[in-house]
Amino acid sequence: MASSASPAVSRAPHLLALASPTADLDQFAREALWMAQERDLNLTLAVRKVPPGWAQLMGYTTAEDLTAFAERWGITLVSWKTAADLDGIVAAWNVRTPKAVVLGPRKGMALRPGLPGTATARIEKAARAQNIEVISDPTQDRPSAPILGLAWRLDEQRPWYHAYILSAFAVSLVAILVKWLMGIVPAQSLAPLFLIAVVYSANAYGMAAAAFTTLLSVGLFSYFFSTSSYTLNLSTEDVLLLIVFLLVAAITSNLSSGLRRQASRAQRQAREARALFQLTRDIAIAGDTAAIFRAIVQQCNDIFDCDTVLLAPFTGGKEAVALASVRAKASALQAAYPPQATLTQDEIEAARWSFSHGASAGRGFATFADMDATFQPLATADTTVAVLALKGVAPQMVNSAGFRRVIGSICRLAALAVEHTLRKQELETARIVSQTEGLRSALLSAISHDFGTPLASIIGSASSLLSYGQTYTADVTQELLTTILEEAERLGRFVKNVMQMTRLESGALVPRMQWADVEDLISTSLDAAHRRLRNHEIYADIADVLPLVQVDFVLMESVLVNVLDNAAKYAPAESDIQITARKIGGDVVIDVADQGSGIAPEDLGAVFDKFYRTKRRDRTVPGTGLGLAICKGIIEAHGGSIEALSEGMGRGTTIRIRLPIRTPDVAAIAEV
Numbered sequence: 001m002a003s004s005a006s007p008a009v010s011r012a013p014h015l016l017a018l019a020s021p022t023a024d025l026d027q028f029a030r031e032a033l034w035m036a037q038e039r040d041l042n043l044t045l046a047v048r049k050v051p052p053g054w055a056q057l058m059g060y061t062t063a064e065d066l067t068a069f070a071e072r073w074g075i076t077l078v079s080w081k082t083a084a085d086l087d088g089i090v091a092a093w094n095v096r097t098p099k100a101v102v103l104g105p106r107k108g109m110a111l112r113p114g115l116p117g118t119a120t121a122r123i124e125k126a127a128r129a130q131n132i133e134v135i136s137d138p139t140q141d142r143p144s145a146p147i148l149g150l151a152w153r154l155d156e157q158r159p160w161y162h163a164y165i166l167s168a169f170a171v172s173l174v175a176i177l178v179k180w181l182m183g184i185v186p187a188q189s190l191a192p193l194f195l196i197a198v199v200y201s202a203n204a205y206g207m208a209a210a211a212f213t214t215l216l217s218v219g220l221f222s223y224f225f226s227t228s229s230y231t232l233n234l235s236t237e238d239v240l241l242l243i244v245f246l247l248v249a250a251i252t253s254n255l256s257s258g259l260r261r262q263a264s265r266a267q268r269q270a271r272e273a274r275a276l277f278q279l280t281r282d283i284a285i286a287g288d289t290a291a292i293f294r295a296i297v298q299q300c301n302d303i304f305d306c307d308t309v310l311l312a313p314f315t316g317g318k319e320a321v322a323l324a325s326v327r328a329k330a331s332a333l334q335a336a337y338p339p340q341a342t343l344t345q346d347e348i349e350a351a352r353w354s355f356s357h358g359a360s361a362g363r364g365f366a367t368f369a370d371m372d373a374t375f376q377p378l379a380t381a382d383t384t385v386a387v388l389a390l391k392g393v394a395p396q397m398v399n400s401a402g403f404r405r406v407i408g409s410i411c412r413l414a415a416l417a418v419e420h421t422l423r424k425q426e427l428e429t430a431r432i433v434s435q436t437e438g439l440r441s442a443l444l445s446a447i448s449h450d451f452g453t454p455l456a457s458i459i460g461s462a463s464s465l466l467s468y469g470q471t472y473t474a475d476v477t478q479e480l481l482t483t484i485l486e487e488a489e490r491l492g493r494f495v496k497n498v499m500q501m502t503r504l505e506s507g508a509l510v511p512r513m514q515w516a517d518v519e520d521l522i523s524t525s526l527d528a529a530h531r532r533l534r535n536h537e538i539y540a541d542i543a544d545v546l547p548l549v550q551v552d553f554v555l556m557e558s559v560l561v562n563v564l565d566n567a568a569k570y571a572p573a574e575s576d577i578q579i580t581a582r583k584i585g586g587d588v589v590i591d592v593a594d595q596g597s598g599i600a601p602e603d604l605g606a607v608f609d610k611f612y613r614t615k616r617r618d619r620t621v622p623g624t625g626l627g628l629a630i631c632k633g634i635i636e637a638h639g640g641s642i643e644a645l646s647e648g649m650g651r652g653t654t655i656r657i658r659l660p661i662r663t664p665d666v667a668a669i670a671e672v
Helices: 025-038 052-058 064-073 083-094 117-129 160-181 187-205 207-225 236-285 289-304 326-331 345-357 401-471 474-506 518-528 553-570 627-637 666-671
Strands: 014-019 042-048 076-080 100-103 133-136 307-312 334-337 373-379 384-391 514-516 537-542 549-551 576-584 587-593 641-645 654-660
Touching (some): 014 025, 014 117, 025 100, 025 401, 076 083, 083 117, 100 117, 117 133, 160 187, 187 236, 236 289, 307 345, 345 373, 345 384, 514 518, 514 553, 518 537, 518 549, 518 553, 518 576, 627 654
Parallel strands (some): 014 100, 042 076, 537 576
Antiparallel strands (some): 307 384, 373 384, 514 549, 576 587, 587 654
C-alpha cells in the first residue's frame, strides 16, 4: 500500500479513483473496485487528506478507515491534499497511464463534503487530453450529501409538509401532558419532556423537522408555561434549552440516518444476493441452452420489472451455429428467447453493435442513447456469446450504480453458463463427428476388403466358365458354380448386415412378434446355415419341454444364423459346435459354443461393438464386424440380452442368448 502523493510505479493496467472523505466513502471504494474488476484492472484509490478531528466530528470515512479493505483486495491507496499532489499523480501517467478515471462525489456547496471543483476539473482536463475514459460519481443513486454533516431529511418519499404536521402534533401531545402535570410538578422541571417530541421528530424525519420541533417546543413552553405566561419572552434558560434540544436533534438524526443507510444497504445487498442465487440455481438445474436462456430472461424481468429479450447468433436448441468471425456472429444475431419476441431493425442494429464491441449500449449509455432499450453483452474473457435487450427500464434505474452492478453480475454469470453449455455442445458434436468418421472409415475398410474378395471370386469363376467352360469337366464346372453361389450368398449376407444395422440405428427395424417354438427356431436356423457348417460337427441339446417364446421369427433366425456363422469362421475345421437350449429362471437360454480361438477377458464386452474386428485390424477372417452388433440390437429389441463367454484365448467361445418367457393365451398356442 502506498501513502505518498503519487502511486507506486507499476506497469500493470489500472483504474484511478479520486475521492474526498464522505460518510459514504467506503461505498464509493466498493463501487470503484467493482468497476475495476469488471474491466480486469487493478484499482488505485486516491483519497484527499482532511484534518482527523474534522472528519471524526462530521462522521466521514477517511483513507485510514479503508486500510484493511485496501489490503484485503490489493488496492493501491494514495493520499493527496493540494493541487501539487494532483499534478504529481498526473505526472505519473507518463509511466503508468490509467485505463479509466473515476471521480467521486463533488462538493455542491462550501460546507458539503466531496471533491472541490478545481480538483475534478484538473483531473478531467488531464484525462481527456490523453483520451482516458472519465466516469463521474458511480454512487450517484445514494441519498444526497448532508449539509454540515447533518441528515436534514430522512424520508424523501413522503411530501415535505408531512413531517412538520406530525412533528407539530407530537409537540401538542407533549404540551397537553405538561399542562396535566403542572399541578403535580413545577413547570420549570417539565421542560425536558418536550425532548420526547424532538427525539421522535429527529429519528423519524431528520434534522429539519427536528429543528422545527425544537423551535416550536421552546416557543410553546416559553409562551404557555413560563412564569410570564402568554408572553413570548425567551430567557437565558430558554436559550440554553434550545441549544440542548438542537444538539440532541443533531445527534439523533445523524444516528438514525446512519442506521437507515446501513439497513437500506443491507436490504439492497440481500435482494441482489437473492436474485443472483436464484439465477445460479436455475442455471445449475437447466438441461440445455434454451433452459439457461429462459432462466436469465425471467430473472431480469423479475428484478428490473421490464421486458427482456436475449439475442444470440444461434437458437436455444441443441444445435449451435458455428461461425468463424465476430462480424459473422453479429450478422447472425437473432432473438433466441422468448421465441416469439420481436425487435425493430434499429434495436437489432444496436444489439449487433453491443455484441461486436462487447460494450453496453442504448438508454443510459453514450451509444444509441435515444433507444427505449438497454443492451448488455454477455461476455467472457475470450468472447461475447449473446446480448440482453432490456426494454422498459426506467431511466433513473439505468443510470444508477445499483442497476449496473446487478446487471453486470447477471451478465457475467449468464455468459459463463452459456459458454459452458456451448463448449459441451461443441465437444459432443466433435465426439459424434469423430465417431461417425471412425465408423465410416471402418465401413469403407470392410466394404473394400470383405466385399472385394467375394466379388473377385465370383468374377473369376464366371469369366473362367465363359472363356473355357466347354473344356471343363462336369466336376470342375460344378465346383465353379458352387463357388459363385457361395460367394454370392456371402456377399448377400454382408449387404443384409449393413442394411439391418442401418435400420436398427434409424429405429426402422421393429420386431413383428409371434409365438414360436424354440426347437423349430433352432432347426430352421441350422438349415439356413448348413453350407457354412458343413465342415463342423453340430450337436444340439434342447430340453424336452420348453415354453414358447414371443419373437420375430425371421429376425431371430437371422440372429442364430449370424452366431452360427461366427462360430464356423473362428472354429477350426472338423471341430464341434454345440447348441444348447434350456429354461433358466424366467428366461429361455440358448448357448452356441465353439472350440475356436476364444476371446481375451478384456474384449468380451467389446465384441458386440460395430466394426470391432475392423478397428482391431483383424483381417485374418472375412467379415464386416457387424454380425454380433446386429444380433445385440435385435435381441435387445425383443427385451432379451446377449453376452459372450470365454475362458481365455484358445479355449473356445460361447454366445449366450436370453429371451424372456411370456405367457401365451390359448389361441396363440393353437396357432403354433
